[in-house]
Amino acid sequence: MAWDMIGHQWAINLLSQQLANRKVRHAYLFTGPDAVGKRTLALRFAQALNCEAPPAPGETCGECRACRMIPTMKYPDLHVVEVGKLDSKLEIKSDLHIVKGKYRDGTQDINRVSSKVKVKQIRLLQRKLALAPYEGRWRVALLLRFWEASSNAANALLKTLEEPAPQVVLLLTARSAESLFPTIVSRCEVIPLRALARAELEAGLVARGISDDRANLLSGLAAGRPGWALQLAKDxxxxxxxxxxxxxxxxxxxxxxxxxxxxxxxxxxxxxxxxxxxxxxxxxxxxxxxxxxxxxxxxxxxxxxxxxxxxxxxxxxxxxxxxxxxxxxxxxxxxxxxxxxxxxxxxxxxxxxxxxxxxxxxxxx
Ligand SMILES: [Zn+2]
Structure with a gap:
């Protein structure tokens, strides 16, 4: 089965070929604007890495346990690290801190959020990554929006990037490579995703059963970002x-x-x-x-x-x-x-x- 994505075919080809040729890198950084498909592509790659019955090398069957659980981010060998979300497998209580803040105009607000990926999250991740995969072939760490990591957390991750454990793949996402420390970027294969051409997005939406008129409107509104177009289609x-x-x-x-x-x-x-x-x-x-x-x-x-x-x-x-x-x-x-x-x-x-x-x-x- 193909990777079931709209666009970014060059990136899918590159990743599935690396997998088919057993040339999987230790770490990848997916960059690009919000909703362009960074996380989806990373998850598809995690799926291809662990698919139990790939129809061809580098592909996914879409039906095995790995293929069903990875998209929901509940697979035991997939560890997700992001601000404010808890990975129960990492046993983190909460890392979202609500600060009682005062705005410039003097009003109080409850929802002024100060949040970062914490060094504690990286340390817990490192403990998990030191173990052999639980049921899949690869342990995959998905570090989302990594520009939101504290500098201590980024430094802690460097150690993992420098001394890679076997059968571990790190997948980072960020809006741009410039938003991360160069020392991190240089240890990753960077996969820069760009907004899709409007015609490509429109064709992708039609292929998903959205009517021609609506696909035309949504592809215009979404400015080349499939995630946004699909969100609008749903809502x-x-x-x-x-x-x-x-x-x-x-x-x-x-x-x-x-x-x-x-x-x-x-x-x-x-x-x-x-x-x-x-x-x-x-x-x-x-x-x-x-x-x-x-x-x-x-x-x-x-x-x-x-x-x-x-x-x-x-x-x-x-x-x-x-x-x-x-x-x-x-x-x-x-x-x-x-x-x-x-x-x-x-x-x-x-x-x-x-x-x-x-x-x-x-x-x-
Ligand atoms: Zn599968």
Whole structure:
């Protein structure tokens, strides 16, 4: 059976050939943007390493115990290390620390999370990796989002990378190789995953039984990230929320300051809306708006790149013809600044009010 993934065929070929030729490396680092398929590819590789009945060398049967349990991350010879998640096999109680924090505007919040992969997690992993595989051929350690590791944890892992135990494979994921210590990266085979071409993602979605129209929309929205496209396919509410948020933006462009401030007031935390919820909602709003502004920028400057909102093409073209290119660039920058401010724990409502002042005003709407 093939590896059942959308895209990244070169990486699948490379890994399955190494396995077929008994040239498996000790450690791999999968890099690339969120939801591009790093974790899925690492899990498929773990599956191929331990499949009990591969139809051909480097392939997976899809039916044996390893093939069924590895995707759920419950296989005894697969050890997952990540922030805040406990691997019961590693007997970690909890490594997620909630810090009672104060924001810049003085409000208290409960959900300010300070979390890192801890050195303790690496030490527990090392103890497990020192043992022979329990039931598979390989013990596989999956270290997710490893840029979130503390420097002590990263240093502890170096020892394992330098003195590899036989029948152990380490699989790390990170957004980029630059986000990790060079000493770690140099001991791994780096597998850089990139966003897929839109046509490839669209074909992959159709092959999974998603209708042509929907696959076209989702592949546009997901900007080459299969994980995101599949998530949207599963959660139609998310698509409805996106449509409503884009509607909000189109309508705000025709509104005066008072009406815009009323909109910003929705981002005031209350008893029913925790600051955490408000913040999440603001980030979703701003990311959606940013994707639209970027598409309008593509239209205004006549670039050939494909946009992220193919279903709103005619609205965006109308907007592009009503607006000065400088205003589009300003809107992109203002939205980015607001997003950054919110990521840095500024007062959400205040940040949104500032954005409301920076958004262009179109009088013909
Ligand atoms: Zn199998």
């Amino acid at each position: 139609p509410e998310q698509l409805e929320r996106r449509a409503a948020l884009l509607e909000d933006l189109f309508s705000l462009l025709g509104k005066n300051r008072g009406e815009r401030f009323n909109y910003a007031a929705m981002f005031k935390p209350s008893k029913r809306k925790s600051l955490h919820k408000v913040r999440e909602r603001a980030v979703e709003t701003l990311e959606t708006w940013l994707s639209l502004w970027r598409d309008v920028m593509i239209i205004v400057f006549g670039a050939r790149a494909s946009g992220q909102n193919p279903d709103r093409r005619s609205d965006m073209e109308r907007l592009a013809s009503d607006i000065d290119p400088v205003q589009v660039v300003n809107a992109v920058q203002a939205t980015r600044r607001t997003l950054q401010a919110i990521h840095q724990y500024s007062n959400v409502q205040l940040a949104m009010e500032t954005l409301m002042l920076d958004l262009p005003r179109l009088s013909n709407r």
